[in-house]
Amino acid sequence: MRYTEHQRLNAVKRFTHLDAGIKKDIDQLVSLIAEICETPVALVTLLDKDTQWFKSAVGTELESTPRSVAFCNNTIRQNELYIVPNALIDADFSGNPLVTGDPNVRFYAGAPLFTTDGFAVGSLCVVDVKPRELTAHQKKSIGILAKQVANLMEFNWSLNTLEEQHKKEQEHSQARKESDLKLKAIFDSSNDTHILVDRNFEVLAFNRSASVFIRSLYNHKLAHGDSILDYTEPALLEQFKKYFSIALTGRSIRREWLLMPGTPLECWKVTAFVPVRDHNGEVIGISLNSTDITHRKRQEDYINIQNEALQRIAMMQSHELRRPVASLLGIMDLMKMENIYFNYFDMMELTVNELDEKIRGIVKDSEDTLKGHRLSIVA
Numbered sequence: 001m002r003y004t005e006h007q008r009l010n011a012v013k014r015f016t017h018l019d020a021g022i023k024k025d026i027d028q029l030v031s032l033i034a035e036i037c038e039t040p041v042a043l044v045t046l047l048d049k050d051t052q053w054f055k056s057a058v059g060t061e062l063e064s065t066p067r068s069v070a071f072c073n074n075t076i077r078q079n080e081l082y083i084v085p086n087a088l089i090d091a092d093f094s095g096n097p098l099v100t101g102d103p104n105v106r107f108y109a110g111a112p113l114f115t116t117d118g119f120a121v122g123s124l125c126v127v128d129v130k131p132r133e134l135t136a137h138q139k140k141s142i143g144i145l146a147k148q149v150a151n152l153m154e155f156n157w158s159l160n161t162l163e164e165q166h167k168k169e170q171e172h173s174q175a176r177k178e179s180d181l182k183l184k185a186i187f188d189s190s191n192d193t194h195i196l197v198d199r200n201f202e203v204l205a206f207n208r209s210a211s212v213f214i215r216s217l218y219n220h221k222l223a224h225g226d227s228i229l230d231y232t233e234p235a236l237l238e239q240f241k242k243y244f245s246i247a248l249t250g251r252s253i254r255r256e257w258l259l260m261p262g263t264p265l266e267c268w269k270v271t272a273f274v275p276v277r278d279h280n281g282e283v284i285g286i287s288l289n290s291t292d293i294t295h296r297k298r299q300e301d302y303i304n305i306q307n308e309a310l311q312r313i314a315m316m317q318s319h320e321l322r323r324p325v326a327s328l329l330g331i332m333d334l335m336k337m338e339n340i341y342f343n344y345f346d347m348m349e350l351t352v353n354e355l356d357e358k359i360r361g362i363v364k365d366s367e368d369t370l371k372g373h374r375l376s377i378v379a
Contacts, residue, residue, distance in 0.1 A: 026055065053067075
């Protein structure tokens with residue numbers, strides 16, 4: 001497998017921390033390979049950017065060395081066992097400080113530790129202070145045990161990953177529960193009724209107000225799986241289905257209804273049919289959100305009655321105001337016909353005509369005001 005050093009270092013990070021149980025199992029394998037190969041030192045190493053870490057060791061108290069002097073640098077570039085029979089005469093290691101000084105390494109043999117996705121992260125190796133060779137059995141054992149060490153390390157990482165994922169899922173689940181509780185609290189605190197219905201009219205969810213409303217009107221406990229059509233008045237059933245079908249096409253629509261007319265439970269509702277979509281944008285149901293508008297409707301009726309009464313009053317007043325003036329105009333016409341004139345006749349006629357025009361203007365303004373500015377409900 002071809003990969004970059006950056007990718008390999010990312011793989012090394014998986015195994016930085018080993019659980020105590022896994023560490024104990026790896027320690028046993030390291031002791032076993034030291035015994036099989038009859039070497040004083042055996043190691044499991046991990047090579048990060050600058051350091052060779054000893055994740056398990058027999059025969060040394062060291063926990064790490066600089067990576068620049070690590071024999072395992074060569075090992076992780078191999079696919080099979082890498083052996084240095086005599087480091088003192090080896091071209092790559094004769095000048096290595098671990099060879100020329102303490103601990104005076106002479107012999108090294110290491111097998112790369114490969115992850116399941118093909119990264120060489122370190123080695124299982126044995127070290128001796130005298131030159132030597134390995135038997136076929138010993139070579140085979142290092143290869144087999146190196147795979148076991150890698151498997152244990154992978155197993156440890158998998159367990160930690162699963163535990164971390166499980167922890168995150170629990171946190172997300174708890175967050176969802178808390179969010180659901182908050183939403184339910186808001187949902188149930190509303191005076192409006194909210195009912196979620198699937199495409200087949202079956203009730204999927206509802207709030208407390210909806211439950212109370214259904215019980216008060218129909219003396220029935222609303223339940224999941226009920227058909228919403230069972231709670232729709234026969235006279236409104238076809239209209240309800242019509243608006244429901246429109247909402248299923250993806251369009252929101254509102255409708256006002258008079259429910260239980262002529263009974264003590266008579267009330268007005270405005271219902272919004274709102275499409276509910278899945279993550280693919282498909283309409284999977286309808287949210288029926290209803291608000292009681294009985295008070296508003298009664299106010300409208302009351303205002304209409306008042307407007308009609310005012311209209312009648314205005315008409316009556318216009319007749320009452322104009323009647324005396326009309327009488328005066330009639331008298332003036334008679335006086336003209338009888339040729340009855342006096343010094344102030346022209347002035348009186350002019351005054352009466354002006355008064356008639358003024359009253360006509362006032363009446364017209366009143367009528368225009370009533371037509372254009374009728375009493376209305378203030379929201």
